[in-house]
Amino acid sequence: MAIATPAKRGLTRRQLLVRSASTAALAGLGSLARPYLSRAADRPQIAGGIQSGDVASDSAVIWACADRAARMRVECSASESFATILRTASADALPDRDFTAKLLLDGLPPGQDLFYRVRFDDRDGLAGESRVGHFRTAPDDRRSISFVWSGDVAGQGWGIDPARGGMRTYRTMLNDCPDFFIHSGDHIYADCTVPSELKLPGGEVWRNIVTEEKSVVAHSLAQFRGNYKYNWLDDNFRAFHADVPMFAQWDDHEVTNDWSPIGSADDTGYDEDGTSRLVARARRAFHEFMPMRLMPERDGRVYRKIAYGPLLDVFMIDMRSYRDSTWNKQGDPSEACILGATQLAWLKRELVASNATWKAIAADLPIGLVSLDAIALGDGPPERREHEIADLLSFMKRAGIRNTVWLTADMHYTAAHHYDPNRAVFQDFEPFWEFVSGPLHAGTWSPGELDNTFGPKAMYQKGCSAEQGDNLAPCFGLQFFGRVDIDASTEVMTVTLKDVDNRDLWSVDIAPRPDARPGQIMAQHI
Known part of the structure; x- marks a missing residue:
């Protein structure tokens, strides 16, 4: 069709x-x-x-x-x-x-x-x-919607090189005329410096704009703020944000690599109440520079629902503020978490209450890609942080919550993952899609390994090749974003994975038919 x-x-x-x-x-x-x-x-x-x-x-x-x-x-x-x-x-x-x-x-x-x-x-x-x-503004009637998403900006030393067009993906997304933009996290790399020059294969040189704050790893509040100010030096970044509203969430590099509320500190350590001073400074700078609604009742955390008309609710989740320590594996595995009890309960309530046709869950991290810092740790039944995901997925099945898609970035390549209980060790859930995109402007990596806990299958993936090696510079064209279109007449969601030159790499149409299994594939386009 x-x-x-x-x-x-x-x-x-x-x-x-x-x-x-x-x-x-x-x-x-x-x-x-x-x-x-x-x-x-x-x-x-x-x-x-x-x-x-x-x-x-x-x-x-x-x-x-x-x-x-x-x-x-x-x-x-x-x-x-x-x-x-x-x-x-x-x-x-x-x-x-x-x-x-x-x-x-x-x-x-x-x-x-x-x-x-x-x-x-x-x-x-x-x-x-x-x-x-x-x-x-969001519609209050049934009309077609389009939006884009991605993440990962100015990472691995790849800053703004005006001679190479700066942060070009922002200009490409602007030309796509989306209704809004979901930033999936890593707005900054506070733990990565931007040097004046980086060598490229073949002898060429990448020349960055440099600032004092981006020349050191961020520890002070001024240095965290300077990371956000650095992005505003780019023409494409400024033009895009003036014309396209952003739904912002964060991941780890807004603070430091693989951070969690416990176990992330600089040389000044913790306050008397146990709060990490590094996290507190980073959180403050993030909220100062993001166009987000203030939610003091949530202590600065970023999870929230954004209703965008009868066809779409966007659930912005926070996979950082509640998580257990990445590096502490000695405690009770049942206490490991990625969402936390409070946020998980909120998400279940809001999903049940949602009357929108589509429910987009915007996540910091993918579910099934193996990583010490993320959720999946390898093949087998749910363990540690996977228990929360298993709980959520089985709840959604029992509650009849359908037509959900997961959108994320973080992995520095683009992919489409289809999760199916028939391929999974844990099988108490309905099939669903997860789409990964990025980086917007950072080093590109090769595709990662999927585990079989929830039965993901890579329907498409694109990143660095083994010959190119990881941390490929933005000038090689492997910078990615995703586009979502929801048609008002059919309610079909079309997800397209795109690159910095606005090429359609892969696309799928997903129908929300009440008489079909959720996430039924209508067509795939290469």
């Missing part, structure tokens, strides 16, 4: 190109690298760019960063000319948040392309520069 690709809506390609050029002109690389040499000293300026996130049917979070203490002013309109203003709001950008500011715009119309204008005013009311961004 042929499925038509849903029509792209909203901004035209010309509008995107015009605004992208405007954004680049307003925030050129030179002004970002040397803000006080080229800017008017008496007016507040936007440091980096603007972005939106956690878009719902009637609201969105707006974020920006100033170059000094100032008041962020935001206007929202259905017209790019701002002839009519729908909403206005303001928030302070203060030193204790590194001059970042974010606010919630509410009372917005559903399913609309909206434009927002951001500026900073100083304490005397002197207005600074303004920039314009765009987002689309």
